Amino acid sequence: MTNINIIGREEEKALLEGILANGIADLAVVYGRRRIGKTFLIHNCLQKHISFEYSGIHNVDTSVQLTGYCQALAKQLNNNIDLPVTVDWFAAFDLTAKLMQKKLRRKKTVLFLDEFPWMQTPKSNFLAAFEQFWNTWASRQNNLAIILCGSAASWMIQNVVRNKGGLHNRITQKIALQPFTLYETEAFLKSRNVQLNRYQVTQLYMAFGGVPHYLNQASAGQSAVQIIEKACFTKSGFLYNEFTDLYKALFDAADRHFKVIRALAAKPMGLSRNEIIRVCKLQSGGSTTNLLEELSASGFITPYIPMGKKMKDSIYKLTDEYSIFYLKFMEPNRGGSKGTWARLSDTPAWKSWSGFAFESICSKHIPAVKIALGINGIYSETSIWKSNRNSSSDGAQIDLVINRRDNCINLCEIKFYENKFSLDRKYAAALQQKKNIFRLETKTNKHLFITLITNMGIQPDENSIGLIDQYISLDQLFVPWQKEG
Structure with a gap:
């Protein structure tokens, strides 16, 4: 059938x-x-x-x-x-x-x-x-x-x-219907005889997301860099003009949608509703609520409720991979010469962006994270957390918080590197400080686990032993799970 x-x-x-x-x-x-x-x-x-x-x-x-x-x-x-x-x-x-x-x-x-x-x-x-x-x-x-x-x-x-x-x-x-997960993306590529290791698949996912028609641009025998170069940075590439066409096809008055998307692209950590209204010069009221709901329902932005906050305190993040990639790399380099992406993908800007992109991917693969931790059968709530302190030296932010019914909380740190991740003393001290500030400000009595999610694994040393309770590798994100909705 x-x-x-x-x-x-x-x-x-x-x-x-x-x-x-x-x-x-x-x-x-x-x-x-x-x-x-x-x-x-x-x-x-x-x-x-x-x-x-x-x-x-x-x-x-x-x-x-x-x-x-x-x-x-x-x-x-x-x-x-x-x-x-x-x-x-x-x-x-x-x-x-x-x-x-x-x-x-x-x-x-x-x-x-x-x-x-x-x-x-x-x-x-x-x-x-x-x-x-x-x-x-x-x-x-x-x-x-x-x-x-x-x-x-x-x-x-x-x-x-x-x-x-x-x-x-x-x-x-x-x-x-939702975008493919990493697991489904890998299976889709293999069905087209595109054989890439999981680091390469993840690089492709960072630019295309799990959108099948975008992933269909991949050809056998090409690296992620080559695939992205052809689809995004050549004038005949399928995704070269997709950004404008995408939003205009979905929204009758797309100008306001573009404003919100651009504002969120400039703030990877996200913006509150009031901040969006101020930055985009929107009217406070039902029209803005509808605008945010439209973008959210279409899968371009995602509202996150910070731990201990209410729905009205939601932070909105741009989570459509292609939109982020277009505004960060494609739009500023539309006049680039051959090999544009090969050059850009070896710059500090790419390394910084890839960290945020991997955080977004992990947030979309929370069921896989829970499976890796062995807690998929335990009720839990996920959120982000940011310290209320104003001082940059005392403040802290945690990429992903998993608040569990079994009286435990996973404080997840997410890192994307080309090699195994190694903690130096300074970073280890910063992690311990985050944990201490989190307990102090949330006043939680639950046991706190520091969980590291990194694509290439961790290099165990004196700084990580006794501090990192669990680590999750990229391979553990490439698993199936039953979806809801």
Whole structure:
């Protein structure tokens, strides 16, 4: 039923396959950022069962959208015999019901509407018409599954998943498709005969993230540096102009989104909501809340609640690898000559950036970290922590805090190096000071473990023995885990 070329996505494949066998009408929603593989997943799992498929056209008026839709109906459901273009979406869905009826007699069939948000145009009443279509006809067809898919994740969540009108509580299945993990990225590359060691895979992930269509630019026999050079620093490269296209395709008024993304790119440690408003000169209110929710739902930024704080104190970080990479290296070097990335990847700026990039990767692989520590069966909460002290000599920040129900806390220090990490006396003293300040300010009585996460492992010496309680290597991040949501 499924195509062997699908890497990972085990829970998602099982859910889609279950739709075909459950004997009830289904309204399933699939959303996730652009290039993440939504359409590929649906086609490969359900292709033999799709009776009608239409993909919304970006930035056209209602008449053009209706013309395209009716042409698709004629081609797929009316033996290629032309149909008159309907006057509105209510008539279009009435026609759809009539043409689909004959497909429902024998086995479960799928109606697939891709780029669903693009079908909604101003004053078109599209969503109201679809609501009526589902409630008055489609929901009564036990042999029908409708799949709604869209890259504008925030629109899908607000208008479909959280719909307060005719689709309220009508969604039967939901898939929020996420980027690949390191484990899935390695498997995907190997499926394309791209054989790279895990240090190289991680370098590629730092620039591309776990976006399958970006990773598809990798070619066998090339290093991570060569792959990034071709995709990002040549004018014909797939990702050369992706940054602007990416945001404009997802957000109608992308200028404010660009401002927030650029502001967060300049502050790797993140900004609070009030700081974002001040830096970007935004209005405080619902519009800014919606803006941050849109970027978060689409996977570009991530809110983190500092330990001991509340939701309103969240720190927002830019966590989309490609966006960070573009603004840090690609945009300032668009006029560079051949070999630009080979030169840039051997500079102090790259070494500094790679540290932050690896921290972000580790934050996305917390389930793998917990597995490595043997605590995946213990309830825990993760956060970042920053000292309240103002003095740079007394202040402290901890990259990742795992606060466990078994009366222990892991204080995780994250380092990315080309060789095994070795602690000198100064750094060892700084770590001990962090631990002391953390206990003093949080007033915790829990046992504190200092945990080092480093890509090349640690060089045990007199400074690390007795100070570092556990260390996690890069290999331990390349493991599968069951995802939530």
